[in-house]
Amino acid sequence: MRYGHSVEAVRRAEGALMARVPEGALMQRAAAGLAAAGADLLGRVYGARLVVLVGSGSNGGDALFAAARLLRRGASGTAVLLAPERAHGEGLAAFRAAGGRVTGADGGAGVIAHADLVLDGITGIGGKGGLRPEAEPLARAARESGAAVVAVDLPSGVDADTGEVHGPAVHADATVTFGTYKPGLLIDPAAERAGALRLVDIGLDPAELGTPALEALQHADVAALLPRPTGESDKYRRGVVGVAAGSRRYPGAAVLAVSGALRGGAGAVRYAGPGGAAVLARHPETLVSTGSPHSAGRVQAWVVGPGLGDTAEARTAVDDALAADVPVLVDADGLRLLTPEAVRRRTAPTVLTPHAGEAAALLGRAREEVEAGRLRAVRELAARFGATVLLKGSTTLVADPDPERPVRVNATGIAWLATAGSGDVLSGLTGSLLAAGLAARDAASVGAYLHGLAARLSEVPLTALDLADALPRAWRNVSE
Ligand SMILES: NC(=O)C1=CN([C@@H]2O[C@H](COP(=O)(O)OP(=O)(O)OC[C@H]3O[C@@H](n4cnc5c(N)ncnc54)[C@H](O)[C@@H]3O)[C@@H](O)[C@H]2O)[C@@H](O)CC1
Ligand SMILES: Nc1ncnc2c1ncn2[C@@H]1O[C@H](COP(=O)(O)OP(=O)(O)O)[C@@H](O)[C@H]1O
């Protein structure tokens, strides 16, 4: 598992550790890791030209000490001080002693244009709001230069706790972060500013960090959660998933949701609705009925919503599924037919899988607001509906109805997934994992993981059916 901790947790753990180690030791650990990452990126340190963007806090101190280390290995460098009277004193002294030059913000753009490596030490976890006006031209010059831009701890200007970006921010090629990941490094729009991530261990005690705000499953976590048949299994014990999707107008959604469900580890898939002929043509193994979920036979989980439309039948399908005492996943059109009360009344788990537009409609906000504040939106929806919520998009987040539990972030998705019908495959897949017995947030986060991995293992441009066909490869890739 990869964890992201809040600024408050980092400060607490750093404080406890600082009381046990000599003064300045943590900053030296951070600087050593940062210098090593810079050296890796440069390939050859000797003769390389560095620029260090230095703000008024310890983030600038890390950058200056790291640069001093690289200068001692034969690089040359200039520190651009954004607040000259408040730059980190010892860091600056070490940098000067190693032969570093110093300039003010006005001289920054000129030196950046000739740099091989820019270290962004403007702000770290102490930053508030976007970059200040004097820093913005420097961030722009760094992005436009040919230099590798390495953010120290975080790209300056992004919100460490939420991934929100309020105003201009640094665009880094890589971020070297200390002690633990910060949520903002893993959630867009900030994550997109961070580039490749490298974590430097500075010795923080996990017990002092406490419960993470965010967690990201890794291959081993997914492998441990995947349902696998045993000698005792039969198709019913493996779980039966019901799919109520598609309509006369959108029969394709039924086919795609069933494709995902068949590849999700349940023993059988029941389909209920008007798309049965199309489903059978593609997937003859499906158990098809034409009525609503109520008359479809027993299942261990329902998936309801993709391509359902907004007819009376659609409404009955949603109401029937919600009335069943099994886990229910509601997606797409189904989301428009929900009320928070109907979901909160349920005793079995409910999983909602909106994209940003659907989440915005559920929250009564603009789509852009949801995209700019994904973490807040997913948490709010989970609280309002008392459900597990999987918010799709450039970053997929899964929030549990229990606000104390870390939100899960999926790291496998790629932008090629933004293709019609790929969400239908995800809902079938996740429903199947629910039917196989995974807890709601595990089903949702394992579903998102396999879905993203399948995209990575597909030919591009990919189609939704390609994605379903690639799921066995994703499954094998995780299990190897
Ligand atoms: N506390 C520790 O033990 C360690 C801290 N480390 C580093 O210290 C950083 C945190 O240091 P600080 O708490 O000093 O805070 P920062 O260096 O992140 O920034 C705080 C300073 O920036 C100013 N500032 C805030 N928002 C700004 C903005 N939008 N534009 C320009 N200036 C702004 C503030 O006035 C304050 O002076 C971490 O991110 C990490 O890089 C590391 O050295 C590891 C050890
Ligand atoms: N930019 C992106 N990067 C990564 N994944 C994305 C991106 N845009 C969309 N996706 C993923 O693609 C899928 C699209 O689902 P959805 O919006 O429901 O489409 P549809 O309704 O056509 O099936 C989701 O899994 C979503 O997370």
Ligand SMILES: [K+]
């Ligand atoms: K920074």
